[in-house]
Amino acid sequence: QVQLVESGGGSVQAGGSLRLSCAASGFTTGFTNCMGWFRESPGKEREGVATICRVGGGTYYADSVKGRFTISQDNAKNSVYLQMNSLKPEDTNMYYCAAADYYGGTWWNPRTVRNWGQGTQVTVSS
Numbered sequence: 001q002v003q004l005v006e007s008g009g010g011s012v013q014a015g016g017s018l019r020l021s022c023a024a025s026g027f028t029t030g031f032t033n034c035m036g037w038f039r040e041s042p043g044k045e046r047e048g049v050a051t052i053c054r055v056g057g058g059t060y061y062a063d064s065v066k067g068r069f070t071i072s073q074d075n076a077k078n079s080v081y082l083q084m085n086s087l088k089p090e091d092t093n094m095y096y097c098a099a100a101d102y103y104g105g106t107w108w109n110p111r112t113v114r115n116w117g118q119g120t121q122v123t124v125s126s
Helices: none
Strands: 003-007 011-015 020-027 034-040 046-053 059-063 069-074 081-083 094-100 120-125
Touching: 003 094, 011 034, 020 034, 020 094, 034 069, 034 081, 046 081, 046 094, 059 069, 069 120
Parallel strands: 011 120
Antiparallel strands: 003 020, 020 081, 034 046, 034 094, 046 059, 069 081, 094 120
């Protein structure tokens, strides 16, 4: 069965950095095209933070994190990483790793997620 296991969350002061990791396993095809990170909006729905696709999509970043967060992947390990720099208190959230066999271009829509991780908490203090 597919598993997405996140790590790297924690507490940091504003301006600090964290690096989130997500290790995926169990894909019947051996891989999935897109992986990324989502977090909850004030309305509790999940929104895309940063995603990356092997084929056809490239990377996506929410406007609020552009220039501060960088997503990367290790295809051999089916892993995805999120380097989070210059963290702000408003970045405080639960961050969820997600995967999808999406080939429609830039991937941002949580409705197309196939698999979710359990989430890792990021807390940024002033």
